[in-house]
Amino acid sequence: MATRTSVRLDPIARDIALIRDEMLSPAAQGDALAGLAREVIGEAQETNRRALGYAPDYDLFVDGGRRATLDGLKPSSVVLAEFHLLLDVIEWVDAQLILHSPVKTERYARSHQWFADNVAFDDPTNPPPAESYIVLNSQPYARKIERGQSSQAPDGVYEAVAVLARRRFGNIAYVGFTYRSFPGGAVGDWAQTASAQALGQRIRKGRAGLRQDWLTRQPAIYIDPGR
Template sequence: MARASRFETFDRDIQIATAGLSPEAISAELARVAIAERERVIRLGEASPIYDTFVNGVRGAPEASVKAPGPIVYVFSYWQPIIEFALAYLRKRSPVLSGRYAASHMVMVGGQVMRPDAPLSADEEVTIVSDQPYSRKIETGHMKMSVPRGVYDDAVRQIQRRFGAVISVYDTQILLPNGYFLKGVFRKGYRPGARTSLRKDTRAGARMTYPALIMKLKGS
């Protein structure tokens, strides 16, 4: 389990001696100390090596451009351990007859598939989804499986339990660019008590919606 301190924010008030320094020299010293402190906390594992820099409120500006008294603000991203945990849980929770569904969970940002270890900014919205055409049947229980239905629904609870202090997460259904078009006639399915009324996205010819997780870091 990840230590809570890895996901806590820290606020360091940098104090520098300014007596006898010109405004330009004060700004230069502020930038130097900020960079040194940033590198120190990353080296000690207190902060993520992925971060956004804000100098005098300008995102991406170099520290050297600071005008005293600043501020210089670093917003650190902690996506990698969260994504690793979510994918690991989904794979473990998936039915394993062929292993195809368990291997199909993928990370998307801005509608594009990303590597799970891709560096992501703190303000990104991350989607995890399976592109298998039977993924919705697995989620709703409309097929026989070796595991209970609600794979993504259970993942939401586990992610909230582990990382709820730093992220918001919910499950939904999304369209995929090359998504499956439903064929044939929708049946009641295996699960006792399954609904029989047809929504528009359960009729033959409709584009299927896929169960998905949506995650966003709090405060970003």
């Protein structure tokens, strides 16, 4: 699924405009199409501004190629504007997680890990296309912080940020708080220690795989652009 929301110029509206101006030269028809495209994109920007409180950036494509302007259109040109809506959600969530992180050592703030369809990526300002996104913290004490056991984050971090994101971006994507197993990073290393294994056997009886899943379950924020 694309990480951006697209607005394509309605071909029916385009054809009506061109029929109306069919006596114009091809260059003049291209200019008329550009004017119509600007009007449609402007309407989409205003819709986004009313919904979000700001007008998001967008990329402009003409006949499949990225363009900086609408100059020099042909009467048959296909115009597409891709608004960076989901990108804004991911960037905002990442910034808020860092902002709300306890900063005693900054290790927690540096341990927010993003995944696109369960594949890790490092740059939340440039997420790959995916059906869904997850961010979690790789430190083994993340669950304690989420339970309010840090004086710097008495209300936790992930659930609070998820609530804020849902209020802000709920009309763009589903944003929810959850727990996900992450057998990597510092929490994965901790889960292999004797003390962690003993804890798992004492609290979570049953198969070793289930205990491992419990030991590595971390607070997470789930983002689904398709809902």
